[in-house]
Structure formats: structure tokens, C-alpha cells
Amino acid sequence: MRIIIVGASPLGQHLAQRLIRERHEVILIDRDAGRARELAEILDCTVINAEGTRPDVLEKAEIGDADAVVACTDHDQDNIIIGLVARKSDVPEIVLRTDDEQFLAVAKKLGFHHIINPAQIGSMIITDALRGVDTTELSTLIRGDVRFISIIVEKRLKGTRMDDINLPEDSAVIGIYRDGRFLLAREKPALRPEDELIIVTRSAYVREICENLCEETENIII
Missing domain, CATH: 3.30.70.1450 (Regulator of K+ conductance, C-terminal domain)
Structure with missing residues (x-):
């Protein structure tokens, strides 16, 4: 699969490493020049230093040929914008990260199929653990x-x-x-x-x- 990851957050980096090990073609986009340069040296994938919300940047990454786009920047609004651009480009699979429950609701209303909310999932598991409950995810x-x-x-x-x-x-x-x-x-x-x-x-x-x-x-x- 050809997968574009926007946002070299810890989640984005870990995902990129895993997908590379599984022999997928990965394109990683991040706005931070230093981080992009460092990752380009250690990851066996294409790393683009640019603003991932810009349609022209996503076109440069050949979004039209992507099998999936994962928007996992640290900004929920940016992730939703990236998702909208990906949808316009008819990308088959779009995954969004959200931290704020309000933006989680917005993403659902906009019809995005795959939404990850690490903060919500983590807090639920910790709360259950503190109550002595072993929660099965x-x-x-x-x-x-x-x-x-x-x-x-x-x-x-x-x-x-x-x-x-x-x-x-x-x-x-x-x-x-x-x-x-x-x-x-x-x-x-x-x-x-x-x-x-x-x-x-x-x-x-x-x-x-x-x-x-x-x-x-x-x-x-x-």
C-alpha cells in the first residue's frame, strides 16, 4: 500500500516505522524542518518538510495515488482539513487523530470513517484501572x-x-x-x-x- 502520513508526532513516527517494516510505501510529511531532516536520515521512506494542510503539498506527495492518508498532527483542525483534502482526492482510506472531543464529534458529523482519540481511550483505561476494573479494549x-x-x-x-x-x-x-x-x-x-x-x-x-x-x-x- 502507498500510505501518506501527515504529522511526525510520536504516533506518526511509530506508525511510519511499523508500516515500513511491513514493506508499505510510506510518505511522511512534517512542517518542522529539524524533525523532518532527522527522520529522513533514520527512516527508509520519503520525508517531506512542508505544511501538510496545503493541497499543493499533498499533490506533491501524489495524494491521488495514495491508498490511505493518516492525519496525525498535534492539531485537530489541521487533521480534519487534511482529511477533507484526501476525501476530495478520492483516497480509499482516511484516518484522523483527534484529541478534543468536540473535534471528534465534528469529524464524525463530516463522515470520516476512522477516527482515533488517544486521550479519550487512554483516560478511560486509566480511570477503570484506578477503580480496580480490568477493561478489555x-x-x-x-x-x-x-x-x-x-x-x-x-x-x-x-x-x-x-x-x-x-x-x-x-x-x-x-x-x-x-x-x-x-x-x-x-x-x-x-x-x-x-x-x-x-x-x-x-x-x-x-x-x-x-x-x-x-x-x-x-x-x-x-
Whole structure:
């Protein structure tokens, strides 16, 4: 795969090293000249010293030929802008890092499928640990081609019962998030616009489910 990473943060550097070991073609972009120069000497990849939010810089990195773009700068706003440019260039996979929950919500509303919030994940695990709870991360539960999908319910689905949602085989509704609460599917709540519907399925069915339940692509989160 040809992967563009924007932002040589610790996350960006670690990701670049891992992808290089897996023999992917990596292009790393960072605005800090000193850091870019240092990384160019130790990483076996293309390193570009430039402002990664600029469309011309991303074009220089041949974003149109990229299989994926990972925006992991230290600025949530920049990461969202990079994601929008990548979407305009029809990049198949776009991953955004956000630290602020407000920008996490904005990224979801804009329809980005893959959003990483290290601060939120880390704080949840630490809080649980302090309470003596051994929390299992979702990432440790996902194996093979299992996928979890989050879909923002549209107005046309208002009043639909979870039992009435037509899903492919090996798929199921887990529940919904509504006003900060999680309602299990067994409670059979009628859907409301802006509910966040959580579905477990196989990777082969993700696009089919999204196309059936969402007319607006900005309501799909994977």
C-alpha cells in the first residue's frame, strides 16, 4: 500500500516505522524542518518538510495515488482539513487523530470513517484501572474480518424498530447511543434521528449495510 502520513508526532513516527517494516510505501510529511531532516536520515521512506494542510503539498506527495492518508498532527483542525483534502482526492482510506472531543464529534458529523482519540481511550483505561476494573479494549476483541459500524440514524428511519432492520447474515444490532446513554438492542427502542446505531458485521458486508441505511455518507462511521 502507498500510505501518506501527515504529522511526525510520536504516533506518526511509530506508525511510519511499523508500516515500513511491513514493506508499505510510506510518505511522511512534517512542517518542522529539524524533525523532518532527522527522520529522513533514520527512516527508509520519503520525508517531506512542508505544511501538510496545503493541497499543493499533498499533490506533491501524489495524494491521488495514495491508498490511505493518516492525519496525525498535534492539531485537530489541521487533521480534519487534511482529511477533507484526501476525501476530495478520492483516497480509499482516511484516518484522523483527534484529541478534543468536540473535534471528534465534528469529524464524525463530516463522515470520516476512522477516527482515533488517544486521550479519550487512554483516560478511560486509566480511570477503570484506578477503580480496580480490568477493561478489555475493543481492538482486542476484533479478529479476522469482524467489524463494528456506527451509523447516525436519518429522519427516514424514525420509528423503526431494531428488529425490523434488514441486515446481512452474520450481522446484528448491538444497541444505540442516545443523549449520552447506551440502550441495548434487547430493549427494542424505536429509532430517533441522530441516534448512533451500533452494528457488528463482517468486513464484506460493511458497504452494503451503509448503503442500505444511509443515504448521506456523512452519517457513516466505521
